[in-house]
Amino acid sequence: MTADEYLAFLEDRAPVRSRMLRAAVICVLGFYLACFLFDLWLLGDVTLLSAILRFGVMLPIAIGLLFYINGRHPIERKEVAAILVALLANISWCVILVSSSSPGVLTYYYAAASFQMAVTIAAASPFRPALRATLFTFCLNYSAIWFLEGSTPAYVIQHLAVYMPTVIMTLFASYQLEVEAMTSHVKVQENEALKRELSRQNKDLARLSVTDPLTRLANRRGTEMELARLRTESPQMAQRVVLLVADVDHFKAFNDAYGHGAGDDCLKRVARAMRRSLPIEAHLARHGGEEFLAILADADADMAPALAESLRRAVRQLGIAHGFTGDRNKHVTISVGAACGAVEAEGDFDRLLDIADRALYAAKADGRNAWRVSLENEAERVVA
Template sequence: MLQAAVISVLGFYLCCFFFDLFVLTDVTVLSAVLRFGVMVPMSGGLLFYLNGEHPVEHKEGAAILVALLAQVSWSIIVTASHNPAVLGYYYAACTFQMAITIAAASPFRPSLHASVFGFCLTYSVIWFLEGATPLYAVQHLSVYLPTVAMTLLVSYQLEAEAMANYLQQQENEVLKRELSRQNKDLARLSVTDPLTRLSNRRGTEMELLRLTTEAQNEAERVVLLVADVDNFKAYNDAYGHGAGDECLKRVARAMRRALPIEAHFARHGGEEFVAILSASDAEMAASVAESLRRAVRQLGIGHDHTGDRNRHVTVSIGAACGAVRSAADYERLLEAADRALYAAKGDGRNSWRVFEGDEVARVVA
């Protein structure tokens, strides 16, 4: 904006040479020297300065300074003329006021300071004009003062609008960031189980999507584990739902810590959990299943209503291995893990089994 304003004002300033040429014929040489020999190089230096890495307020100040120097040069031209037409021509002083406050789009405070300087210069020079009288000065003032007032008012309004637009833009950016944060929170909550803070079924679906689209090499060897808290209904009935919720949270934390950090672990529903380990095999399935079983047993959560000799909260785990290239593959793997889980439950609970092919193998811990 500053560069465009400088070029526009410079073009207008140089075009005024033709007025000097036809109106003030006795100072055309001086006009040419000051306009083309002084102001053009100074304007070129200003444009070079505007292209540099300088604070915007410094650039604005430099632009106003060059405009005031142009007014000084013009004042020299008109005072040097002895042509009576200079009195009518001097009303063009208003154009410098408009150039400073409107064309350059300067901030209000620098514009005010420049206007004060321009006013003092204008009414100091006016007494050196050929044929100037006090009446002429009053007439000139009646035109100049309204111009100053109106241009300063416009400058103030432009700055106020610019500030309002800036603040609105900043507010919009804040709202966008807040909306983005809320969207991320909603997205996270949509895949998070509110009780255990683990992934929920939707989170598991997203993990499957990742495996089948982005990590197909990892999906060729997947271990799926299904863990179920033993006799949890009896625990809930005996100790209350509050205690049951706390039990699930402790069990979930213990199993999460026992799993590899890259494993996907989710609450599948109720007291059932699923873990997905990509790029793994049956040996890893057995090792991880035993880690989960031991982690829960070591919590030592008392449970006097198991119906057997075991008096603590435990889990039974079923595992299955295979490729997951599609949702159908996952469902088949989940069904196999469920069969292994039921086998572990039927074998007295607090145990695990791994389904391989058509067999269910059990390692006793």
């Protein structure tokens, strides 16, 4: 895990660490105060000192720590504060035991391992701060042990035999907990990355399913989705639609003469030219082969001639040479048929498309490179 990933891991676990820290402080505080009963039982000569340090000093500090943990502070500072309070509690406890002349003090001092567990595990901090706190606690406890009533080198060695396994096991547990948390974090991040990648791929697939791979325009399915969107999201706009059907003139002859590669390039250039000539809100699609379809919603019927002429002129101005048209046009051109009406119901589009197709055939019959708009029973056309 890189440094940035580790910081992200710590930040991600901050809420959990804060909750665990608060619970640990409450539990350890309760245990620490309950140990006053042991002080009464084993250390009768320092009862007053114990009460002052436990209830007069440590209890207010621990309450202040809880308020601090509940505040809006970085979790790292909360954990450091908790460790410092635990170390202060350890110091207070050592003062109590060192001040006692009771013979039970040596037995009681084995409880030093509980402070070890508190600073290593209960604080729920990352392993490195826990390791530093462990070393400090170890040094503190084994500095104070020599001042206990009746302490001998043999007792210190015996104490170490009990204390060291606690140190090793708690450090190992702290390290293991952090490793498991980091592993879980990495897996969650990997799963999230996979979900994002899957979502992106699904979006790409959805986009590809409605996109013609050659011209990058919408395909027939894309047109169906656009019609469905109009009907559901903009029913009023679906009441007034201009539908244009454009067909590349003599395209088969162009393909046969110049090759399919040139034919594909021709269709791509024609598609780009038509897209630029239409309003940005217009829907343009490849309807199949060399036929294209455009839909402009919320459009008046008198806009159809201008739109049709705009398409025709845009393609003619490309100047793509076509010497096999068999007529006077020696460049790639299109013929356009247009119809106006509503697409509110399922059958409306097919009816409108049939009207536009008839207008397209009329334009081709008139010599191509032309357009015809069907306006009820009227017909308008222009040939360049």
